[in-house]
Amino acid sequence: MKEIVIDISDDGEIRLETRGFTGKACIEEAAFLKNLLGRETHRQLVPAYHQHQKKPARRYLPLCG
Amino acid sequence: MSHISRIDLVITSLSDLDTACRALGFQFMNSQRTYRWFGRWVGDAPMPDGITADDLGKCDHAIRVPGCDYEIGVVQRGERYILLWDSWSAGGLVEKIGPNAGILKQAYSIRRVRSEARRKGYRIRERRMNQGVRMVVTV
Numbered sequence: 367m368k369e370i371v372i373d374i375s376d377d378g379e380i381r382l383e384t385r386g387f388t389g390k391a392c393i394e395e396a397a398f399l400k401n402l403l404g405r406e407t408h409r410q411l412v413p414a415y416h417q418h419q420k421k422p423a424r425r426y427l428p429l430c431g
Numbered sequence: 432m433s434h435i436s437r438i439d440l441v442i443t444s445l446s447d448l449d450t451a452c453r454a455l456g457f458q459f460m461n462s463q464r465t466y467r468w469f470g471r472w473v474g475d476a477p478m479p480d481g482i483t484a485d486d487l488g489k490c491d492h493a494i495r496v497p498g499c500d501y502e503i504g505v506v507q508r509g510e511r512y513i514l515l516w517d518s519w520s521a522g523g524l525v526e527k528i529g530p531n532a533g534i535l536k537q538a539y540s541i542r543r544v545r546s547e548a549r550r551k552g553y554r555i556r557e558r559r560m561n562q563g564v565r566m567v568v569t570v
Binding site: 367368369370371372373374375376377378379380381382383384385387388389391392393395396398399400402403404405406407408409410411412 | 433434435436437438439440441529530531532533534535536537540541543544547548551560562563564565566567568569570
């Protein structure tokens with residue numbers, strides 16, 4: 367499940383965290399919320415960001431001969 | 432998860448600010464050009480970007496908070512709105528809106544996220560936490 371978690375403190379501070387995304391999709395999906403709320407002042411990438419989305423496996427392999 | 436961001440709030444929607452005010456029991460005064468404050472700049476707090484001492488007391492809209500002598504000024508700068516208010520304790524605002532107007536900013540942010548996520552058809556869950564509110568948007 368892909369989720370964006372927004373924590374808004376009683377001091378008005380905003381922290382946004384994406385969950386369940388791989389690769390750069392999280393940046394694109396969360397952009398609308400960042401633009402909506404203001405300016406991003408800090409970004410921390412986590413390991414899942416560096417994972418590439420799985421390519422679908424080929425069912426039939428080309429055979430020679 | 433894949434990334435974590437911190438965001439500085441920029442107020443850009445008057446209608447969401449109005450809704451946030453109503454939710455808190457405040458009164459949004461459309462087109463009120465002055466707001467009540469101490470009346471003289473004493474240099475006891477940093478001035479917001481783009482604001483000088485001459486700007487204090489003037490606004491494009493104002494917010495009245497029940498039980499407070501002072502008011503909050505809403506000043507338009509381009510597409511964004513700046514909140515101007517006097518934190519002097521006699522004015523009563525700090526108690527109602529918190530230091531840095533955090534309670535008002537929180538209410539605005541919640542409305543902003545809620546309205547946009549709904550417009551996009553996303554599911555939202557909200558939960559009160561120890562020191563704030565957590566919103567979870569399922570995309």
